[in-house]
Structure formats: structure tokens, C-alpha cells
Amino acid sequence: MSFHREFELILQNLFIERKYKENMNINFIRETIEDIVSSKKTTSSKQQAICDFLENQISYYHWVGFYFKNGDKQELKLAEFTGEPTDHTIIPFGKGICGQVALSNKNFVVQDVTEQENYISCGWKVKSEIVIPIFVEGENIGQIDIDSHDSNPFSEHDELLLEFVCAKVAELHKN
Numbered sequence: 307m308s309f310h311r312e313f314e315l316i317l318q319n320l321f322i323e324r325k326y327k328e329n330m331n332i333n334f335i336r337e338t339i340e341d342i343v344s345s346k347k348t349t350s351s352k353q354q355a356i357c358d359f360l361e362n363q364i365s366y367y368h369w370v371g372f373y374f375k376n377g378d379k380q381e382l383k384l385a386e387f388t389g390e391p392t393d394h395t396i397i398p399f400g401k402g403i404c405g406q407v408a409l410s411n412k413n414f415v416v417q418d419v420t421e422q423e424n425y426i427s428c429g430w431k432v433k434s435e436i437v438i439p440i441f442v443e444g445e446n447i448g449q450i451d452i453d454s455h456d457s458n459p460f461s462e463h464d465e466l467l468l469e470f471v472c473a474k475v476a477e478l479h480k481n
């Protein structure tokens with residue numbers, strides 16, 4: 307076997323092992339989120355527990371927070387979060403990654419924030435960001451926002467996991 311092929315196989319195994327571990331973790335994370343949501347706490351303490359848990363579990367999640375539509379205003383208001391406090395507690399629709407998701411109703415994965423013109427910086431350490439909207443009966447009521455200090459850390463696993471989290475949080479906001 308050539309050196310090149312051998313190297314390729316080692317890399318492939320590393321990748322499979324990593325994926326396997328991620329999947330194991332994802333099951334555990336999903337179960338814990340379900341437990342938090344079905345617990346007897348208030349909505350706010352459940353959302354805080356979700357932020358704390360995700361930040362703690364996933365090494366490249368350095369800031370995890372929820373923004374929700376601020377009443378009838380065309381703006382988002384920061385709710386629960388884990389990580390460094392931010393000045394951006396109110397974000398007008400259309401502004402930054404969060405404000406764009408409020409209008410687009412789509413996931414926004416930013417692997418490198420320096421490539422975004424419409425971006426609100428929450429600190430020099432942040433290199434990437436993922437924002438997933440929360441829907442109640444088809445209406446975009448808010449979002450989960452995650453900042454990472456790593457470049458290019460997100461995969462489809464993050465989108466799937468966070469869509470699951472958002473669907474669970476949506477249950478807390480149904481009338």
C-alpha cells in the first residue's frame with residue numbers, strides 16, 4: 307500500500323470515529339433537551355438551562371442565546387443567554403445576522419464572520435455564528451443564536467440539532 311493511500315485511510319477512520327462520537331453525543335443532547343422542556347420549571351428557566359447546557363456540551367459553542375420578537379415592534383429582544391454579556395439586547399429586523407433571519411425565516415450559517423457585511427460584532431473573539439429561527443404555527447417568533455471562537459466549526463449536525471432545539475422551545479410558546 308502506498309504511503310498516500312495509508313494516510314488517506316487513517317484520515318477516513320479518524321473522520322468516522324469523530325462522526326460516531328458526535329452522533330452518540332447528539333442522542334444524549336436531544337434527550338437532555340427533552341427533559342429540560344418537559345420539566346416543571348418556568349419557560350425562562352428552561353430556556354436558560356438550554357443555553358447553559360449547549361454551551362457546556364459543545365466545545366465550539368462559546369455564546370448561546372435566545373432572541374424573540376419584541377411585541378409588535380419590528381425588532382428582536384435578547385432573552386436568556388450564556389456567555390459574555392452583549393450590548394446588542396435589541397436588534398432591528400434586517401440588521402445583522404439575527405435581524406436578517408427575522409425576515410428570511412431561514413437558517414443562517416456563517417463560517418467566517420469577516421465575510422459578512424451585514425454583521426453586528428459581539429466581540430473580537432467571535433469567528434463564526436449560526437442562527438436558527440423558531441416557528442410557532444408558521445410564524446417566526448424568535449431564534450437561537452450561537453457564536454463560536456472557532457472558524458468553520460459548523461456542519462449539518464448543528465443545523466439538525468438546533469432545529470430540534472427550536473422545535474422544542476416552540477412548544478413552550480404555543481398558546
Ligand code: SME
Pocket residue numbers: 369371392394397401402403404405424425426427428435451453
Ligand atoms: N452577531 C449578531 C448579533 C448578536 S451577537 O452575536 C450576541 C448579528 O450579527 O446579528
